[in-house]
Amino acid sequence: MMNQLQELEKQLLDDDNEEEGDAVSVITNSNSEWSETIQTLISSSSPNKPIATSATSSTTSSSSSTSSVASPVSLCSKQTIMEVASAISEGKTDVLNEILARLAQLANAKGNSEQRLTECMLLALKSRLNSVESSPPVTELFSKEHAAATQLLYDLSPCFKLGFMAANQAILDATLDQPSCNKLHVIDFDIGQGGQYTTLLHALSERGRGNPAVIKITCIADNGGDERLKTVGSKLSLVAERLGVRLKFTVVPSLKLSDLSRESLGCELDEPLAVNFAFKLYRMPDESVSVENPRDELLRRVKRLAPCVVTLVEQEINTNTAPFASRVGEAVGYYGALFESIESTFGRENSERVKVEEGLLRKIANSVACEGRDRVERCEVFGKWRARMSMAGFELKPLSESVAESIRARLNCGNPGFTVKEENGGISFGWMGRTLTVASAWR
Numbered sequence: 076m077m078n079q080l081q082e083l084e085k086q087l088l089d090d091d092n093e094e095e096g097d098a099v100s101v102i103t104n105s106n107s108e109w110s111e112t113i114q115t116l117i118s119s120s121s122p123n124k125p126i127a128t129s130a131t132s133s134t135t136s137s138s139s140s141t142s143s144v145a146s147p148v149s150l151c152s153k154q155t156i157m158e159v160a161s162a163i164s165e166g167k168t169d170v171l172n173e174i175l176a177r178l179a180q181l182a183n184a185k186g187n188s189e190q191r192l193t194e195c196m197l198l199a200l201k202s203r204l205n206s207v208e209s210s211p212p213v214t215e216l217f218s219k220e221h222a223a224a225t226q227l228l229y230d231l232s233p234c235f236k237l238g239f240m241a242a243n244q245a246i247l248d249a250t251l252d253q254p255s256c257n258k259l260h261v262i263d264f265d266i267g268q269g270g271q272y273t274t275l276l277h278a279l280s281e282r283g284r285g286n287p288a289v290i291k292i293t294c295i296a297d298n299g300g301d302e303r304l305k306t307v308g309s310k311l312s313l314v315a316e317r318l319g320v321r322l323k324f325t326v327v328p329s330l331k332l333s334d335l336s337r338e339s340l341g342c343e344l345d346e347p348l349a350v351n352f353a354f355k356l357y358r359m360p361d362e363s364v365s366v367e368n369p370r371d372e373l374l375r376r377v378k379r380l381a382p383c384v385v386t387l388v389e390q391e392i393n394t395n396t397a398p399f400a401s402r403v404g405e406a407v408g409y410y411g412a413l414f415e416s417i418e419s420t421f422g423r424e425n426s427e428r429v430k431v432e433e434g435l436l437r438k439i440a441n442s443v444a445c446e447g448r449d450r451v452e453r454c455e456v457f458g459k460w461r462a463r464m465s466m467a468g469f470e471l472k473p474l475s476e477s478v479a480e481s482i483r484a485r486l487n488c489g490n491p492g493f494t495v496k497e498e499n500g501g502i503s504f505g506w507m508g509r510t511l512t513v514a515s516a517w518r
Contacts, residue, residue, distance in 0.1 A: 160403040188418040202444035224434025234504040234511040239271040241514035242386035249384035250347040265355035269307040280318035374467035394442035395453040416506035469517040473500040
């Protein structure tokens with residue numbers, strides 16, 4: 076019976092390539108409630124038999140729902156979290172304290188991955204209750220501490236690190252057959268600490284074969300001249316010099332979308348142009364927040380630059396248009412898998428793990444407790460990104476199986492729980508069957 080129900084769930088949540096736009100949101104809205112109802116029915120009919128929950132109970136794309144696997148969060152914890160979410164949504168303040176007290180008994184900031192996630196969800200839900208008076212400060216998501224925690228996540232989690240590698244490989248493949256294949260210009264709208272380009276510089280050095288590679292990296296500053304970006308440029312220049320690669324690093328002051336052009340970005344006619352969107356677009360407001368829709372407008376402006384490739388790497392979770400209760404279910408499924416993958420690699424007292432999880436707490440709190448412009452964490456699933464890219468005029472450039480094989484060869488963490496697979500034209504990276512990030516290329 077369980078197998079049949081899981082297969083039914085898989086079919087209902089499967090992300091058809093032809094489905095676009097609002098269809099994704101519709102699935103999301105009913106997804107979590109349906110799965111919870113099924114689990115309750117099964118539990119009541121077989122009280123003595125443990126049930127393995129599906130990690131797809133709060134996903135909206137085939138990259139997350141093609142495999143039914145044991146959920147990293149126990150049914151007890153998840154049910155209690157969803158009870159709180161339902162009580163908040165329905166305004167049942169009379170029972171909230173009792174449910175929160177039960178949830179607190181399951182939480183432990185220093186416990187296992189499930190207990191730590193429960194602690195994060197508890198704090199996020201409490202923030203939601205107090206959001207009218209004091210919502211989680213959005214400025215925390217733009218602090219130096221959060222930037223450092225995010226960079227640690229990118230460095231330590233294979234699902235994020237390999238996403239950057241896949242983007243690099245797509246850039247290299249797209250420029251290999253260009254007339255000036257030894258030249259390359261990459262535009263990045265959120266370069267972070269520049270870790271992705273250290274790897275790219277190494278790859279360009281190996282491809283040079285005695286003829287020095289020339290690369291221009293142009294990054295867009297959020298607030299005019301950014302000293303942090305200049306520091307990133309200095310570090311990358313040292314790496315390039317050591318590898319024998321000629322690097323020109325340019326910081327462009329924050330531009331209005333209307334001013335975005337090849338001229339303003341210093342693009343030359345004879346250089347292959349690549350645009351990299353790695354964990355950037357999800358932070359841009361879309362049509363649900365602003366009538367200007369900066370998210371889609373940026374994509375249209377980039378299309379006009381005529382790049383030979385645009386790389387996109389995003390988390391596979393819907394915290395954008397999904398209503399509050401569904402976002403809670405999404406967060407439990409997604410971050411439950413991510414927390415468990417982190418625990419498989421690092422001990423409970425590891426200081427870097429603690430910093431990463433502090434950053435994840437800020438992300439969870441923002442996506443769960445905030446609304447409107449205050450909600451910066453607005454991730455979408457790959458099916459929705461496909462729709463957005465297509466509407467902007469881009470064509471999917473499927474990443475080949477050879478790229479996936481190359482990435483698998485680099486997955487040398489010794490943990491079989493991590494997965495890499497080519498799917499729907501992109502490459503997905505996940506933990507125990509649950510997709511966490513997806514990389515894709517467009518032209």
